[in-house]
Amino acid sequence: MTDILEAKGLKKYFGGITAVDNLDFTIREGSRTAIIGPNGAGKTTIFNIITGDLRPSAGSITFMGERIERLKPSTTAKKGIARTFQVVRVFNNLSIYEHVVMGAVAKESVFSTRSYDNEEIDRILELTGFADEKDKLAGNLTGARQKQLCLATALATKPKMLLLDELMAGLTITEINRSLEILRKINEDMGITLAIIEHVMRVITGLCEKIIVLDHGRKIAEGKPKEIWENEKVIEAYLGKEALDHVGS
Amino acid sequence: MEIYILNGLILGSIYALIALGLNLIWSITDIPDFSQGGIYVFAAYAAFFSVSLFNVPGIVAILIAALTGAILAFCFEKFLYRRWRGNIPIQLLCAIALFFLLANLAIFFWTAKSWNMDHYIVGKATIMGIGVSYQRLLVIAMVIVLFVAINLFLKRTKTGKAIRAAAQDLEVAPWMGIDTDKVFSIIFAMGGALSGIAAALITPVFTVYPMMGELPLLKALVVVILGGFGSVGGTLVAGLGLGVLESLGAGYISSDYQHGFAFLILMIVLAFRPQGLFGLRRE
Amino acid sequence: MGLKNKKPFLYNKSNLVSVIALVVVFVALCFIPVVYSTYIIYVATLAILYAMLTASYDLLFGYTGQLSFAQAAFFGLGAYCTGILTVNLGINFWLSLPLTVIFALIMAVIIGSPALRLRGAYFAVTTFFLAHFVYLVFLNSRDITGGPLGFRGITRPEPLGPINFNSDVVYYYLVLLAAVLVLLLLYAICHRSELGKRFIAIHEDQDLAESLGINTAFYKVLSFSISAGIAGFTGALFAHFFLLLHPQQFAWFQSEMVVIMTIVGGAGTLIGPVIGAAVVTFVLEFFRYAPEFRFVIWAIALIVILVIEPKGLMGIAKRIGGSIGKLRRAS
Numbered sequence: 040m041t042d043i044l045e046a047k048g049l050k051k052y053f054g055g056i057t058a059v060d061n062l063d064f065t066i067r068e069g070s071r072t073a074i075i076g077p078n079g080a081g082k083t084t085i086f087n088i089i090t091g092d093l094r095p096s097a098g099s100i101t102f103m104g105e106r107i108e109r110l111k112p113s114t115t116a117k118k119g120i121a122r123t124f125q126v127v128r129v130f131n132n133l134s135i136y137e138h139v140v141m142g143a144v145a146k147e148s149v150f151s152t153r154s155y156d157n158e159e160i161d162r163i164l165e166l167t168g169f170a171d172e173k174d175k176l177a178g179n180l181t182g183a184r185q186k187q188l189c190l191a192t193a194l195a196t197k198p199k200m201l202l203l204d205e206l207m208a209g210l211t212i213t214e215i216n217r218s219l220e221i222l223r224k225i226n227e228d229m230g231i232t233l234a235i236i237e238h239v240m241r242v243i244t245g246l247c248e249k250i251i252v253l254d255h256g257r258k259i260a261e262g263k264p265k266e267i268w269e270n271e272k273v274i275e276a277y278l279g280k281e282a283l284d285h286v287g288s
Numbered sequence: 289m290e291i292y293i294l295n296g297l298i299l300g301s302i303y304a305l306i307a308l309g310l311n312l313i314w315s316i317t318d319i320p321d322f323s324q325g326g327i328y329v330f331a332a333y334a335a336f337f338s339v340s341l342f343n344v345p346g347i348v349a350i351l352i353a354a355l356t357g358a359i360l361a362f363c364f365e366k367f368l369y370r371r372w373r374g375n376i377p378i379q380l381l382c383a384i385a386l387f388f389l390l391a392n393l394a395i396f397f398w399t400a401k402s403w404n405m406d407h408y409i410v411g412k413a414t415i416m417g418i419g420v421s422y423q424r425l426l427v428i429a430m431v432i433v434l435f436v437a438i439n440l441f442l443k444r445t446k447t448g449k450a451i452r453a454a455a456q457d458l459e460v461a462p463w464m465g466i467d468t469d470k471v472f473s474i475i476f477a478m479g480g481a482l483s484g485i486a487a488a489l490i491t492p493v494f495t496v497y498p499m500m501g502e503l504p505l506l507k508a509l510v511v512v513i514l515g516g517f518g519s520v521g522g523t524l525v526a527g528l529g530l531g532v533l534e535s536l537g538a539g540y541i542s543s544d545y546q547h548g549f550a551f552l553i554l555m556i557v558l559a560f561r562p563q564g565l566f567g568l569r570r571e
Numbered sequence: 572m573g574l575k576n577k578k579p580f581l582y583n584k585s586n587l588v589s590v591i592a593l594v595v596v597f598v599a600l601c602f603i604p605v606v607y608s609t610y611i612i613y614v615a616t617l618a619i620l621y622a623m624l625t626a627s628y629d630l631l632f633g634y635t636g637q638l639s640f641a642q643a644a645f646f647g648l649g650a651y652c653t654g655i656l657t658v659n660l661g662i663n664f665w666l667s668l669p670l671t672v673i674f675a676l677i678m679a680v681i682i683g684s685p686a687l688r689l690r691g692a693y694f695a696v697t698t699f700f701l702a703h704f705v706y707l708v709f710l711n712s713r714d715i716t717g718g719p720l721g722f723r724g725i726t727r728p729e730p731l732g733p734i735n736f737n738s739d740v741v742y743y744y745l746v747l748l749a750a751v752l753v754l755l756l757l758y759a760i761c762h763r764s765e766l767g768k769r770f771i772a773i774h775e776d777q778d779l780a781e782s783l784g785i786n787t788a789f790y791k792v793l794s795f796s797i798s799a800g801i802a803g804f805t806g807a808l809f810a811h812f813f814l815l816l817h818p819q820q821f822a823w824f825q826s827e828m829v830v831i832m833t834i835v836g837g838a839g840t841l842i843g844p845v846i847g848a849a850v851v852t853f854v855l856e857f858f859r860y861a862p863e864f865r866f867v868i869w870a871i872a873l874i875v876i877l878v879i880e881p882k883g884l885m886g887i888a889k890r891i892g893g894s895i896g897k898l899r900r901a902s
Contacts, residue, residue, distance in 0.1 A: 090782060116784035124782075130775035141772055146784035149765045189779070196783055320692050371878065376692050377638045378881050381834060382874060384640075384827055389870035396867055506703060509696050544711035551704040558697065559685045 043068040043200055043232050044089070049098035051084055051256075058084045059095070060256040066200070071226055071233045073243045076253035077276060082236045083125050084256075086202045089234075090122050091115045103199070117146050119199030123189040123206055125236075131178030135169050136160070138177045138188060142195030160195065166221060167191040183209040187218070194225065200232040201225065207239045215239060219246055244268075252276070290416050292539040293532055298424050298493070300531020301431035305486040306504055307511035307523050308438060309479030315517040316455045316475055318376055322383040323364050324483045325505030326390025329498060331357040331484030332491045333394060336405050346408025350430075350488040357484025358477040360390075365476035370469075387501070394498035402497035427489045434485065438478075439520045451475060455518050503547055507534075510550040514557060593842065600747055604740040614856050616743050619750045620809050622848040625832040626757055626841060627801035632830070633839030634761050635794040636774030637687070641698040642829040644705035645799040647821025649675050649806025651709060654722050654816055659715075664728035668807050675803025676796050683795035687788065690777070702823045709818035722816040736811075746808055753801055757841060760797070770794050774839075831873050837885025846884055 044066040051059040059081045066072050074082050087093040089100060091112040100108040107115055130138055143155040164170045167187055177188055186206055193201060203222075207215050219242060225231050237243055243250060243264065250267045252260040254276040260267055267273055306324060313321045331353040338344045338352045364386055372378040407423040414420070442448040454471045486504070494500070507530060515526035530550055538546035603615050628642045652674045656667040686697050709716050716722050727736040728745070736742050761767040769790050772780040781787045810816060828851070836847025851869075858865030880886045 092778070092782075111786070111788070112778075112781040113784050113786040116782060122782050124779070128776050128779040130772055130779065132771070132775060137768075141768065142783050144765065145769070145772070145780070147765075149769065192783065314692075318692065320696050368874065368878075372881065375881070377695070378877055380638065380692055380695055381830060382877050385831075385870045385873045385877075388824065388827070389867065389874070392866040392870060396864065506700060510700065513693070513696070542711075545707060548704050548707045551700040554697070554700060555685065558689065 041068050042066065043103060044234075045101045046085075046089075047099050047101075049085070049088065049100070050096045051081070051088060051093065052096045058256050059088070062098070062253075062256070062258055064251050064258060064261065066232060066234055067249075069226070069230060069232055070249060071222075071235070071247045073235045073237060073247035073250045074253065075237065075243060075250060079255075080253040081256040082253060083204055085253075086122060086204055086234075086236065089115070089202060090120055116196060116198075119197075120202065121193035121196045121198035121200070122202040123186060123193055123204055125204040127182050127185045127189075129177040129180075129185045129188055131176070133177050134174050135177055135180075135188060135191075136164070136173035139163055139169075139191050139195045142192035143197075146196060155195075163191050163194050166224060167194070168217070168221075183214070190221075194229075194231075198231055200234065203233065203235045203237075205236055205238065207237060207242050215242065218242075222246060291418055292535045294415070294418065294420060294424075296532030296535030297528055298427050298490075298531070299535060300528040301428050302486050302490045302504060303507045303511050303531055304524050304527020305431050305434060305489075306483050306508035307515065307527050308435065308520065309482035310508050311512045311515065311517065311519070311523050312451075312475050313479045314512055316451065317365075317369070317472055319369060319379045319383060320509060320512075321361075321476075321479065322380070322505065322509075323386035323390070324361070324479060324508070325501035326387040327357045327360045327480050328483045328487045328501040328504060329394050330360060330390055332487035332496045332500060333398065334484075335488035335491055336403060336496045339405060339408075340403075349408070350485055353484040353488035354481040355484070357480035357482070357487070359480070361476040361480025361483075362473055365472055369476075370472070387505070391498050391501060398498070400498055402495040402500075404495055405492045407492045421493075423492050427493065430485070430489055434482070435520065435524050438482075442520065447474065506547075507550050510554050513554060597751065601744075604743055609739060612739050612743050614853065616739070616746050616812055617856075618849045618852040619743075619746050620805055620812065621829075621832065621852050622845040623750050623753050623805040623808075624802055625829055625836070625844040625848040626754055627798045627805065628829050629833055629838060629841055629844040630757055630761060630770070630801075631794050631798040632833055633841070633844065634767065634774060635770040635791060636777075637791060637795065638691070638695040638830070639698040639795070640695060640823065640826045640830065641682075641702040641705070642798070642802055643821045643823075643825035644702040645675050645679065645802035646806040646809065646825070646829075647705060647709060647816075647818075648678055649803030650810035650816050650821070651716055651722065651806075652803065653807035653810050654725050655715060657726070657811075658722075658724040664811060665731070668804070671807040672800050672804050675806075676800045678803075679796040679799030680792060683792045683799075687791045687795060699823060699826075702826045706818055706822045709821060716816075716818070719818065723814075725810050725814045725816070727814075728811055742812060746812065749804075749808060753804070754841070754845070757801070761841060766790075766793075831869075833883075834881070835873070835876055835883050837883030837888075840885045843883055843885035850884070 042065040046062060046064050049059050049062040050057070062081075062085070074085065076082055084093065088095050088108065089102075091107070091110045091114065095108050098108070099106055102115070102118060102120065105118065107118065107120075110118075130141065133141065139160055140155055143160060161170070164173055167190060169188065169191060177185065180188060186208075190203070190206060207218060210218065222233060222235075223246065226233050233246075235242070235247060247264065250260075250262065250264055251258060252267060252270075252273045259276055260270045260273045262270075306328065310321060310324055313319060313324075334356040335349040335353040339346075339349045344352070364383075368382050368386070369379050372382070407421060409422040409426060411422045412419045413422060413425060440448075442452055450466045451471055451474065454466055454468060487501075490504075491500075508527075511523060511527045511530055514530065515522035515524075530553065533553065534546055534549050537549045600615070600619070604612050607615075624642060624646055628639075631637050631639055631642075649671050652671045653664070653667045656662045656670060657664055662670070682701060686694060686701065689697055710718055712718070713720075727742060730736065734741060736745060761770070769780070769785050772783075772785060773787050773790055773794075777787050813820075832847040832851045833844040834847070835851060836845065837843030854872075855865060855869065858868060876883065880890070882889075
């Protein structure tokens with residue numbers, strides 16, 4: 040399998056602060072990759088650079104053989120990158136059905152006569168568990184459900200790669216298990232590459248094949264979950280020195 | 289040439305002073321407070337009446353104007369803007385309505401006539417062969433003193449530090465034990481006072497009339513954008529720069545478009561540097 | 572029945588009520604010249620022109636969510652453009668009208684492309700300066716616009732076959748027809764097209780819209796331009812109605828008036844701004860003989876409306892409708 044995304048020498052400065060520092064990483068096509076690290080490690084910044092919400096100060100990003108680091112978010116979306124946001128973002132006054140349809144039609148030109156695939160929308164609603172409430176207004180959902188709606192809408196854009204930013208925050212264990220199942224289906228049945236920022240450990244360990252660990256904008260480790268949890272540098276950065284002592288004992 | 293630059297510096301320092309208050313308000317509360325244009329008018333009338341009717345000394349007139357401005361701005365924030373916190377279009381509309389209201393109230397109370405006001409200090413100095421009234425020099429001196437004072441206040445005092453923390457991140461501020469309501473009140477009162485002082489300083493040089501706030505307000509808004517949000521130094525440089533450019537432009541290019549240069553400069557700067565000349569733009 | 576079917580049903584009902592209300596208003600407007608004096612016809616023509624202008628602004632502000640203070644500037648550009656084309660260049664009104672719209676569209680693209688890179692209040696303040704700059708151009712380009720003396724010599728449109736527009740009544744009907752067409756166009760864009768959905772998506776959440784693949788920069792400029800084009804069109808009709816143009820008619824506070832009419836009526840409803848324009852125009856005419864006083868009242872009224880209901884008259888109507896519905900359900 041080939042790499043769907045490759046980042047080289049990525050840097051991002053905000054004023055005097057270095058948010059991302061000379062970062063290289065790749066994401067394999069069809070894989071499930073987690074990006075983890077303590078708060079302020081630069082995880083969301085990387086997502087924003089990939090989607091085009093931010094321009095990198097230096098470095099390049101190649102997506103399916105094409106350079107994308109200077110493109111706008113709407114253009115990267117057209118190339119097949121979809122995302123969910125860390126903070127809840129929905130179109131409050133659209134019904135759930137309209138909301139997902141918006142994802143399906145957003146890429147098309149307004150003059151295009153091609154209409155969206157109704158069955159596809161229903162399938163997505165079914166998969167994400169919105170089939171019974173598709174006439175409800177998006178603004179009336181709970182925050183956690185709104186994030187799920189964003190996932191559904193992102194799916195409707197038919198992405199090749201999906202960037203999920205703390206999708207599980209605020210969910211109960213049952214909901215997390217259900218979401219894990221959904222994500223697995225998205226990855227295995229629909230063939231969408233997943234890149235995930237997450238704090239919930241069971242999601243990372245249970246779902247992802249590869250983990251990239253960041254600290255202060257640098258990559259400090261990369262590998263399979265098992266390798267990562269045995270890596271002392273990671274435990275130190277992620278859980279602090281005390282945890283390291285604890286693990287050692 | 290020198291006379292244009294000098295006039296430009298005087299104008300520019302007034303722009304900078306109003307812009308400083310606007311900048312503090314805008315960068316912390318996200319409201320481009322157009323009502324400062326109206327506050328400026330009322331403060332100018334307050335200074336004018338206290339001098340012409342009660343013959344108070346200049347410094348008292350300036351203090352009265354500052355107090356007028358502070359009270360008005362404080363009330364506007366407390367009783368109006370606070371209702372719609374976070375809803376910027378509504379706050380902006382309210383601010384514009386207040387500007388319009390104050391200017392038209394001034395017409396209503398004191399007619400559209402413009403009045404001359406005596407200088408606080410009479411006399412002239414000669415600088416580089418040009419006669420300059422002490423009043424004009426007072427404007428520049430006061431503005432520099434105020435900028436230094438505000439800068440020290442923000443950097444050294446506890447309240448100032450709280451204000452700067454709030455400017456960094458309004459959502460986190462309450463966590464650090466900062467009362468945002470109080471910070472907002474202080475900021476608005478300060479902004480109002482600065483506009484009031486600007487009005488009291490410049491009124492003797494020009495005249496006092498109801499629509500006198502319109503142009504300084506527009507220029508001050510340009511200065512805020514050019515100077516960069518939250519930047520005290522940038523505001524001073526941008527204010528003086530705009531004043532001088534405008535004065536030179538009026539002298540050498542076209543006086544008809546004196547008030548259009550600000551807009552042209554703004555559009556050119558925005559086209560190349562959307563974050564302003566100095567500092568970062570906050571999203 | 573569950574919640575599922577209730578919402579769309581209610582929506583349809585309110586739509587039906589709006590349509591009936593609009594038809595009633597339209598029929599009433601058709602009969603104004605038959606019943607009332609020339610003065611009322613004059614005020615009614617002005618009110619309809621302002622309604623068109625305000626409705627065009629609602630596309631930009633109410634639907635696309637971009638607060639602009641430059642609508643009267645495009646109104647003015649349209650008015651002066653047709654004035655110059657017909658008077659100085661001798662072009663026929665019916666040719667000048669589309670040319671004016673094209674001119675307004677081009678100006679909007681030139682101005683909107685850089686300005687719309689700014690968001691929220693920054694864009695709003697920039698348009699404020701723009702309005703002031705355009706006003707300065709009208710005021711100071713004395714050779715072309717007549718400056719503070721005003722632009723004279725505009726005439727009513729050339730006759731179309733047997734229809735002669737020199738009569739105020741005939742011109743009134745022309746304006747009314749134009750207003751109906753413009754409102755239908757705006758309604759089609761806002762409520763019946765893919766374009767409108769994208770505008771609303773940008774209004775609701777620009778970042779989300781962009782992340783789904785909507786080129787928000789393009790659609791914002793498009794919305795700005797359509798809005799400006801209609802404003803220019805309305806300006807042209809205004810010019811051939813009023814016949815005398817003065818920079819003051821297009822100064823920044825006129826732009827603000829458009830925003831106020833929109834807010835008073837209720838932004839994002841298309842009908843609200845039309846009602847707002849009519850109400851404000853008639854109220855201002857009412858206070859015509861106390862000019863110092865009318866702006867004071869007007870500013871206070873706006874603040875009061877903002878305090879009571881930021882969604883304007885339509886918001887108040889909906890609230891009343893809501894509580895009536897509640898009462899009915901309770902009984």
